Amino acid sequence: MRTHGASGSRSTLIALASTVVFALVVVLVVSNSPGWPEVQRQFFNGEFFRESLRVIPKAFLLNVRIFLIAEVFILVFALFIAILRSLPGPVFFPLRALAIVYTDFFRGVPTILVIYLLGFGAPALQISGIPRDELFWGVVALVLVYSAYVSEVYRAGIESVHPSQEAAARSLGLSQAKTLRYVIVPQAVRRVVPPLLNDFIGLQKDTALVALLGPVEAFRQSQIEVASNFNYTPYLVTAILFVLLTIPLARLTDWLVIRDRRRQLALGAAR
Amino acid sequence: MRTHGASGSRSTLIALASTVVFALVVVLVVSNSPGWPEVQRQFFNGEFFRESLRVIPKAFLLNVRIFLIAEVFILVFALFIAILRSLPGPVFFPLRALAIVYTDFFRGVPTILVIYLLGFGAPALQISGIPRDELFWGVVALVLVYSAYVSEVYRAGIESVHPSQEAAARSLGLSQAKTLRYVIVPQAVRRVVPPLLNDFIGLQKDTALVALLGPVEAFRQSQIEVASNFNYTPYLVTAILFVLLTIPLARLTDWLVIRDRRRQLALGAAR
């Protein structure tokens, strides 16, 4: 706001200047350090970078595919769990308990183990009719694990909506389900977009774990390159791909949230 | 509430019964499947279980240590980033941009790469005065990465507090910092406890990544056991340890949140 101008911009400038200076110092110290040439060769190698660019992006498509498929199921299934967990009163205790056990278990167990157990264990049972495809089981494992995380994010959103909103909706004669659908969940989701995106991004990166079951995705492909050249540069290529996937997603959701807030609230509001 | 009694408990019972039946069917089918004996031997082997119990819990202490140290820094640093990111107005744009770049970058880049770069890269620079300890760099990497995630969770909480709360606090003459400290952040944190816990748990499990730098923690220890016995049971032991760490934490925070809500709100409130 206007009256903040002077002191606000001064402290901003100081903070910014000191950050820039700090960054410059780090860059200078690093690039003049005795070990820099070797670190550069091992991590930032132009030749291997170009070489990796030929194979890794292709493998990355598998990550994107796994991510998209899993995400759809997670968004729906997690909401279901979150709603179970938010059901009030003693009658719903068993369902609530079920949801709690589910989230505790699948958040607690290392994802790798779930992937191993389902990916190697389930086909090993040799039950006829059960799919053997590793990708199938990898996606199932990711959905189970990430639904536990995402459901807790949803729950935080649901519980942060003031109970008076629910009272108002129920007073119109909306059923509990419709109250959730039209009044609670829309407000809840808006509030938890940043942590939801956290879990999206986490999932994006954990698609790499499906590689444990054999399929070669971007991260595994870069591991192959790293191992065959004894050079870490291919990881850099994968990292860049992941970041490139993250940034537009982050900016898009931010923009959506801000647009929403601007519409709903007075944004001139002083701080 | 009273008037819900009948239909509520009926549907709960049906849901519960069908879940139990489903679980029983799964157990029966699995344990009668042709492959079960082998799966049992490979994944649930009593002998290897006992053997792993002798070594893995000791290694697990390293995970707990890494977790505790990293978490303290993350909680503080992430809050700082979140506040930067929530600063309003055009004067603070550069700081906000800095925070955005930080979160986008460290969420986007695979944790493994940050660990490699810092854990292998930083000591290799051979700058005098810079620690060479892998554990040190492993913790730094985890703090950098998880602060990006946690700051977004904080931000969601901060932004979900209605601007009128800020207006009320500022109107009393509280500075922006004090408004954050006494009015905004306390309300914000309460709302995002479940996703915060998500990131705690994620961090707990990602302490295993420090093993990439060499130190043997529980997961690496179990990998060693798995590889030398050709049996996956040791993973189970690690998983149990992680779950055992998660559950009390989850229950404790749930309890704290519920106690808080009960104190602040009418909980008899109908649904």
Add this chain to the structure above:
Amino acid sequence: MSAETVLAIEGLQKSFDVEVLKGISLTLEPSEVVCLIGASGSGKSTLLRCVNLLEPIQAGRIEFLGEEITAPGVDVDHVRRRIGIVFQAFNLFPHMSVLKNITLGLTKVLKTPQAQADQEAADLLARFGLADKRSEYPDRLSGGQQQRVAIVRALAMRPELMLLDEVTSALDPELVAEVLDVIRGLATSGMTMLIATHEMSFARDIANRVCFLHDGVILEEGPPAEIFSAPTNERTQQFLQRIIEAGRL
């Protein structure tokens, strides 16, 4: 109790940590307008919420049009859609435009087609001087505008019983007069209403009957003329005495 009785409350008890309603009994016949008056914290809002089944109750029963709505197994949604309530704090939906706030119940509960619901809502909004605010969001409205939207939201559902909690508190005197007109119109068209209010002049103008609530108990009830001019209960006398002293009756 005749089948026509709209609302019959018997021995209603409600506690939070302490007992707030200590055995309330009250009957509303069709087209009756009853005003609840009483000190701040005496339990008026709580009583209205109980009638709309928004609070679990500890004892007593509530009958609505002959049906015991506090009995187990009652379809609460069905009951609530026939009882409208305007909350003291408005409780508008902040993520929906004014129009959406009003049409939500119409389209999702009464299954009115969207176009028709929009039309009905627009008409009501115009009647309350809010025609130009239909696509605005609640947080960007003034206090009085929000209160009017809350009234319209409840009215739009055409309930058989209206529960109004301080519906004129944020309104300017002109609007109070208009709302008074609307409520009178509703009353003559047969709507039954239970109104919590602090405005004695409003109560006197509109009520068939006034109930004086004190500390969770109805101490006295009767036609406004009687209550305001010749209260029999000592506490009522005190209450009114002070108001008169303050020159506010």
Add this chain to the structure above:
Amino acid sequence: MSAETVLAIEGLQKSFDVEVLKGISLTLEPSEVVCLIGASGSGKSTLLRCVNLLEPIQAGRIEFLGEEITAPGVDVDHVRRRIGIVFQAFNLFPHMSVLKNITLGLTKVLKTPQAQADQEAADLLARFGLADKRSEYPDRLSGGQQQRVAIVRALAMRPELMLLDEVTSALDPELVAEVLDVIRGLATSGMTMLIATHEMSFARDIANRVCFLHDGVILEEGPPAEIFSAPTNERTQQFLQRIIEAGRL
């Protein structure tokens, strides 16, 4: 402008999407009580928020005790701690007990020791009939109780100027009388006040001067006797006419 003038607003303009305040000028001398009246949505709350620097303004200036507080570089926190405001929607802190709500400003801004702050808060709470609610949380209070806590929270800071937005809307008539007493007491002890209200009787009782706000402009101002009995502006006449017709003046 004499050094004693408490508040001097000049040509204040404020827009959200549309212009809400269209050039407001208003001066408050020490111990003056000025009431803002006007239709719902006319801009009363917005004006109060602007004075407390809670809204950025588009044009004009505000002087408080001779200092231009809308100038760049002003220590806004210092200004705000000397101006108290009671919001129309109360804006209590839901995560703090009633006592904490009140002592927050005392201890963190005025650096009053906690024990003394508690004592002062308890005294004020008792004066407003809330002695037993000190450790309750805001969401568990009735509307009137919340409003009183909001008043106490602002009063506790001993501001030099009070901005009150509909402070009696949720109060029962007895309490209105009491609040009226408190405000009269404050006025005689020298407090300057700017009050937005819909209660004409309240305005008539308490104000030295009444401003009629219409559509973002002050159309008429003067002593209540003058404004209420002989308004010169046509719109003011209409406004009061309707109120009188409704029997509410």
Add this chain to the structure above:
Amino acid sequence: GADEEATPTAAGTETAAAPDPCAKDQLILKTSGQLTIATDNPAFPPWFQDAEGAPWDPTTEPTKQGYEGAVAYAVANELGFSDDEVKWVVVPFDNVFKPGPKDFDFDINQVSYSPERDQALDFSDSYYDVEQAVVTLKSSKFAKATSLGDLKDAKLGAQLGTTSYDAIVATIQPSKDPNVYSTNNDAIRALKNGNIDGIVVDYPTSLYVTAVQVPNATAVGRLPAEGQEYFGLVFEEGNPLRDCVNQAIANLREAGTLDEAAQKWIEGSAPPVLE
């Protein structure tokens, strides 16, 4: 790089004026007086094994058992170290090539030489020439494959970081993308589950797999080598110790020690080479 071969000083021709740079007291070591050798944990048969023939944990009692165990001690002895002066450290495969100073004198962990890898580290001469072999279940339709062409439609798998994967891609060129597993153990699990038709491992490992790990598996055949593939000991870039070790390896090869060890630890009949 390993390109410039230093002329090894012939043993026994040292003069008093020029002390032998490979004499024990002239060697530049991580810890003087001891030879620090790295390998991964666990280390597998037939390369290393403990007294019971199981995989060896380098943090436990040292072992001379297994081919690499035998070679490591033979090289050490050749350099003049007693068995007690050999110290083992654990270095996971992907830590071997991290930049910066190494914690070992050399690493022995079935690391195949390649020119790219040689940019990051220095390799010794071959202590074992490897061939890759294809293993399938006996019940598999590919068990009877007699040529590379017969394997075209097979879904194959290999362990990460091995040259086996390169062999699949370059030599077999199957129509289905090969799977890659973190460990051989995972690859074997997938083979048993029927997710893949066969795995490619180095020939010595295939012996262990078919004999011990998956008795109902069979080695279908060896793959023709594209040029010579060999395992080398791995040194920090520019470590002069390499030349001395090369000399030692040459001596051991000449003396037949390597062949002996191979015969002792890598036993079994070799399957045919697939063309």
